Amino acid sequence: MIAILSGSARKNSNTMRVAKAIKHNILETSPDENVHIVDFNGYDIPSINNGSMNPNDLSPWQSQLFNAMKEARMIFVLTPEYNWFPSAEIIQMIHTFGDTPYASAWQDKVFVTCGVSNGRGGRMPAVQLGYAINKIISVFNFDSVVSAKMFESQFTHKAIDEHGHSIGNEEYDKGMKAFVSYNLKLNSKLNK
16 A cells, blocks of 8 residues: 655645645556545644643544554655745654554655645755654664655646646656656565
């Protein structure tokens, strides 16, 4: 299974558009692949200041997220860019799930990062996600990797519609296809 985490809590976000576009691109190449999108519009992870989550008593949304990560061999982590940073929700998820009870969400995975912008942007949050995920992998000695091939989804609303279909921006489409193709190849090499 491949999981796609759409790390924006906004309903019908540009990040969700990119998640759907990635799913379409995966299924064009591998039509039998099981691809699961987790929409952070349902996000309900408490702030770290409000105590920790009980891994034995997760909410339905938290369970969906944890199970998707646990069952996936490849995880695309998408975030909108907010002032050159990833969303608070995706960072809080990494802090909360980056703990021993959630180890199966991080072990034996290929992680892929993507930053989403409605203008020029996306690079810094994708890079920062890579740093944070690599730190989790390193601290816990997980047999996982973060792909070097990131994607910066720029002018997203002008490149893909709300269903994740191309609006006709050839340069964007070419970049998206190269991003997905590269990471599918990497995943097949590392997860035989």
